[in-house]
């Protein structure tokens with residue numbers, strides 16, 4: 001063995017140095033792509049903009065504006081509500097699908113999972129447009145209903161409203177909910193369900209007393225995976241939401257685009273992050289309370 | 296008068312019928328299990344014990360035959376509707392519930408007042424000596440404790456029949472021996488019919504009122520432990536239960552109560568005549584090691600040379616070469632000073648009564 005001196009020796013001896021050097025690629029990427037942009041965003045939210053001139057002096061003027069003009073809080077609140085509904089709708093759609101693959105499919109589960117996720121290999125934008133075609137004035141749903149004679153005139157309320165946003169987002173994020181729920185269902189020991197039946201419970205009560213509680217970790221993970229990113233979505237509301245389906249992400253893009261007020265846009269984004277964090281914390285706290293109760 | 300708890304009539308079970316992976320797990324099995332009986336299904340791994348238990352519990356459907364529970368056909372009853380409870384091989388305790396909640400699981404459906412449920416849970420938990428641990432989660436328990444909880448959970452709804460699938464196999468030796476006695480006692484106290492599955496012959500002999508020995512999906516023999524041990528009907532049963540010496544040979548003469556049999560080229564053995572034997576029959580004789588007495592070479596009719604010794608603590612197993620290609624295994628206790636009575640290559644006397652040597656059909 002060679003004597004371990006110098007830099008090499010330091011790496012051989014120091015557990016921490018080795019750990020950091022192994023983490024380095026991820027760490028650098030994370031700092032470059034996440035930490036620095038967020039610091040820049042927070043910093044800019046305290047700057048001011050008048051006309052074309054951006055002033056890098058500390059000021060709370062953007063936050064003052066945020067709370068004074070009711071529109072910001074209103075749209076933020078609505079976005080949280082929309083995302084909440086999206087999360088709920090996604091779970092309702094995803095749970096049966098995950099359940100089906102986990103318990104009813106006996107062979108080729110992998111193929112089923114791939115088939116379920118295939119639609120999600122296409123561009124997000126394409127999928128939103130697909131819903132536009134489905135729900136539009138001359139879209140698939142309307143012409144189908146007219147074709148079988150249920151309605152005479154196209155329904156106008158399908159597109160350009162909150163419902164269209166919820167439907168489109170729920171579909172777009174379904175795969176992200178199906179997979180974690182599937183994993184938690186798949187992990188359930190099948191003999192537990194036999195034990196429940198053995199002790200006299202029918203299928204519905206077995207599900208409520210055994211399957212559902214044991215799959216809750218997957219449901220919670222799925223709800224976070226869907227809720228957090230959908231709050232800030234701006235493509236779907238822009239394409240299918242109309243004026244009533246506008247969300248906080250649209251206000252942010254506006255400020256960074258036509259509005260040309262990056263500091264204000266940053267402040268809105270920061271408020272959005274804070275409120276998401278708060279909602280998630282409250283959600284997880286509620287869950288822990290429910291868990292404590294059941295003991 | 297004995298009541299029949301479970302009547303299994305010509306039951307067959309084929310898994311994946313019609314496919315190239317079809318497995319005949321049970322082949323026209325018939326047996327009756329009496330009320331209040333400790334009945335054991337004994338056989339090597341893969342012989343169909345679990346399958347039979349699952350058919351009784353209702354987790355699988357019979358391919359042929361029928362199962363009667365207290366004179367009622369149960370084929371159309373869901374597992375949840377059958378008055379039987381199961382202690383699963385790996386316990387299958389609900390991980391998200393405490394011990395007490397696990398035990399109460401089968402009681403809540405009965406819509407009893409909460410106080411009554413609590414009382415039952417407490418009573419059953421103290422029956423299995425787990426009263427103090429009601430608030431624990433299953434993952435905070437040792438294997439033996441989980442086993443007790445599984446037992447308590449299955450006993451709580453007062454089933455008419457308790458099915459136990461190798462409940463002791465995951466425990467270490469000492470605990471297993473303790474649990475044997477506790478289970479047996481529990482069965483006597485509760486008067487519930489136990490159907491106990493095991494591949495451990497010692498366990499079966501120690502606990503059972505009656506044993507069904509199974510192999511390859513068929514029942515080989517049903518009887519009390521002494522019956523099975525002393526009068527096995529075939530070589531499989533004799534071999535599976537306990538240690539045995541087998542001698543293959545041909546009957547050369549038949550008396551009223553003894554037959555003479557030629558083993559090897561010229562050795563003659565006398566054995567108990569169990570009837571239906573005639574000169575020229577090819578038979579297998581069997582002789583349990585503990586029926587043989589070994590002593591220092593003397594005037595005994597048979598002598599042999601010690602070929603091998605396996606020391607077991609309270610005794611030693613001696614393999615004795617009797618010449619003519621015949622070996623017998625026998626046992627001897629260590630002497631008071633702890634030394635073994637014979638050494639390898641000693642010539643010793645081998646005594647046994649002719650009645651201890653039995654004839655098995657080939």
Ligand SMILES: Nc1ncnc2c1ncn2[C@@H]1O[C@H](COP(=O)(O)OP(=O)(O)O)[C@@H](O)[C@H]1O
Pocket residue numbers: 310311318319320338339340341342343344345346347
């Ligand atoms: N679900 C099943 N599908 C196909 N074959 C099975 C199934 N369960 C058991 N078998 C087969 O049936 C036979 C009996 O199995 P089992 O009843 O579990 O035996 P034991 O409990 O005595 O070890 C074995 O050959 C086993 O491979």
Ligand SMILES: [Mg+2]
Pocket residue numbers: 341344345346
């Ligand atoms: Mg088994």
